[in-house]
Amino acid sequence: MKTAEIKRRYLAHFEANGHTVVPSAPLPAISDPNLLFINAGMVQFVPYFLGQQKPPHARAVSVQKCLRTPDIDEVGKTSRHGTFFQMNGNFSFGDYFKEGAIPLAWDLVTRSVEAGGFGLDPERVWPTVYLDDDEAYEIWRSVGVPAERIVRRGKQDNFWSMGIPGPAGPCSELFYDRGPEYGREGGPEVDEDRYMEFWNLVFMQYDIADVRSKDEFRIVGELPAKNIDTGMGLERMASILQGVDNLYEIDExxxxxxxxxxxxxxxxxxxxxxxxxxxxxxxxxxxxxxxxxxxxxxxxxxxxxxxxxxxxxxxxxxxxxxxxxxxxxxxxxxxxxxxxxxxxxxxxxxxxxxxxxxxxxxxxxxxxxxxxxxxxxxxxxxxxxxxxxxxxxxxSRLSGDKAFQLHDTYGFPIDLTLEIAAEQGLAVDDEGFRRLMADQRSRAKADAKARKTGHVDLSAYRTVLDTGGPVEFTGYTETRRESR
Ligand code: ATP
Ligand code: MG
Ligand code: MG
Ligand code: MG
Known part of the structure; x- marks a missing residue:
């Protein structure tokens, strides 16, 4: 099934169940100063969850463009992490809760392809629930999942937040067993490559602050209503339905x-x-x-x-x-x-x-x-x-001086220096590099201060201007002709 068709079926399923289709927000997260890029479908709905704005509809569905820079080192090495990806999501703003979200997801995932679903074999789908979330556990049991395929997991995996203060909550995730050729048996706790996470259902009910990591944060209070926020990785579903090993092999x-x-x-x-x-x-x-x-x-x-x-x-x-x-x-x-x-x-x-x-x-x-x-x-x-x-x-270590010189004089990025050095079996004196960077920064600050008060000698620039005339910057239309 083509990625575009998966997207279409997802939207159709939730539209038929009373959800309004909302377009993706652009990738730059302009609404939140703590976030550079949208990293989940719910970001554009945060004010609704916090009760700061009244949502125009109680149920929404979207396909959100997402970017996760923290995943950059995983790209290509796992089967399932892109920097850019698309997150299909259905949302309830104080409308349905767990009892609605779980059956809606289960129906779409297991309904046959002929009948408009994704047609996954129910025996290969493993849900997880947050440690003491018996409510979610019972709902999974009631849609027909046997107890041995429902896994309870802690905060690290089953309490979702944006990674910054805001709405959060316990979650329930769906994993697909790709079979023994992908790794060891035993469920997502044993092997997350064989058992691939593809959908997260978040039971959004808390407001959190002081977020230090996935499991270190403070619950500030309850949100005004109980909400649903889900995220299904479009590329991950595509890799399952297209029978390919990873998301870099899907049609898109x-x-x-x-x-x-x-x-x-x-x-x-x-x-x-x-x-x-x-x-x-x-x-x-x-x-x-x-x-x-x-x-x-x-x-x-x-x-x-x-x-x-x-x-x-x-x-x-x-x-x-x-x-x-x-x-x-x-x-x-x-x-x-x-x-x-x-x-x-x-x-x-x-x-x-x-x-x-x-x-x-x-x-x-x-x-x-x-x-x-x-x-x-x-x-x-x-x-x-x-x-x-x-x-x-x-x-065994490249000097911080050298790394700094490369950065400062040649615009050669430090991450690249680290990477190339590592490929050659060398470490880099990171601390030395950072010290030089800090020195440079305080020098720049002092200069800026001097400029403000006018105490800086600009005569050197005068000579350049007098001898060469004004210089036009052409970098956007022309590129350097270099013989090196
Ligand atoms: P993982 O544990 O595999 O890194 P996650 O738990 O960080 O995923 P969530 O924050 O729960 O992911 O996001 C919801 C869904 O979005 C995931 O279930 C997955 O299908 C998809 N997803 C998350 N990160 C990526 C990524 N880097 N590339 C592609 N899809 C992703
Ligand atoms: Mg992740
Ligand atoms: Mg996960
Ligand atoms: Mg997850």
Whole structure:
């Protein structure tokens, strides 16, 4: 079943059950200063849950574009984490609670494909409930799930929050058993790759604060009403229904991976394994490229542009990881002009604005790639030399000085220095690097203060202006012609 069809069936099922279809909010989370990007379907509904705004409808359904930067290191190494993904969700604002949410989900998941459902074998579906949530447990029993397939789990897994203060609650998740070729038997507690989580039903009833981690927070009080917030990973359901090993192989992502494979000449799946964590590094890189190129497309599509801080830096980092993965696969030229149009063709059927806006999107993307390739050429040479020197003197750690110089003079990102050094078996003097960064920051602050009071010597700039005339910045339309 195509991803678009899964989306359609989800919306149809909940619309038939009295839910209003609400469009996705854009990826940048503008409503919440604590959040850079929307990371779940419920984010746009937070004011309804907190009782700050009256919802226009008691039931809603959406397919929300999400971004989870904390998952970036999992991409390609697990079967189920993307940076960008789509979360199908149904919501009740003080309307139905557990007794409504569980049967609605169970019906869609187990109803036959012919009858409009997803047709999963009920015997392969394992629900979890929060430790003492007997209510949810009994409802799962009543829809027909045997006791041995209902797992009780603690806060870490079964108490959901956005990771920041706000609405939260105990949850109940659905896992799908992909079979023995994917790992060990025994349920989600034993193997979360074989038993893949695909849907989370959150029983939103608390307001929390002081969030330190998944299981360290303070419950401030009860929300004005008991609500439902669910999130079904669209790509995860697609990977189940399309019978593929992971979400980089579904219809909306695989063509990008295939193009990257063609371009680099690396055959995907040369050492096939159903278990993602046993994949060949080249396969992981191809998945990273496919994921990150799609994410870049979606981010720029939603108005984010590469920058050195905030949302723009997240985009920059994701793009740079993709570009570097391409180079590690042996391809040295510009790759985005080959990959981005493929991503567009995958996603435009669901998001037509990506096609109409592609001229703008691609302009930003290609300029960023060109700038980064130039940085890489300059920085890599210097880093390689430094690594060789460190090794030849028997050192195991690259100096903080070097890392700082690369960052400061060449714009070579520290995460890349760490990654390349690690590949060569070297650590980096992180502390030294951070100290130099802090020094630089306080110097910059002092400068800014001096500028405010006028006590700074600008005469050096005068000479440049007098001899060379004004300089026009052309970086957005032209790229550096470099011979290095
Ligand atoms: P996991 O434990 O697998 O990391 P999660 O518990 O962090 O997932 P939730 O916060 O419960 O995920 O989000 C709801 C649903 O969204 C998940 O059940 C899953 O289907 C989907 N999902 C979460 N993170 C990702 C991701 N990085 N890529 C794709 N789908 C995701
Ligand atoms: Mg997660
Ligand atoms: Mg989970
Ligand atoms: Mg979850």
């Amino acid at each position: 992502v695989r063509p990008i991976l295939d193009r990257a494979s063609e371009l680099t000449g690396k055959r995907y799946g040369a050492n096939p394994s159903h278990v993602a964590s046993e994949s060949h590094p080249d396969d992981v890189r191809l998945r990273v490229i496919a994921d990150h190129v799609r994410t870049a497309l979606m981010l720029i599509g939603d108005g984010v542009t590469p920058a050195n801080e905030g949302r723009g830096y997240v985009l920059r980092r994701i793009m740079r990881r993709a570009i570097r993965a391409v180079r590690l696969l042996g391809y040295q030229d510009r790759a985005l002009p080959e990959l981005l149009p493929v991503a567009r063709d995958c996603m435009a059927p669901s998001y037509p604005e990506l096609a109409t806006d592609f001229e703008r999107i691609s302009r930003y993307a290609y300029a960023e790639e060109d700038a980064f390739l130039a940085t890489l050429r300059a920085g890599t040479t210097i880093l390689d030399t430094a690594i060789a020197e460190t090794k030849s003197t028997g050192g």
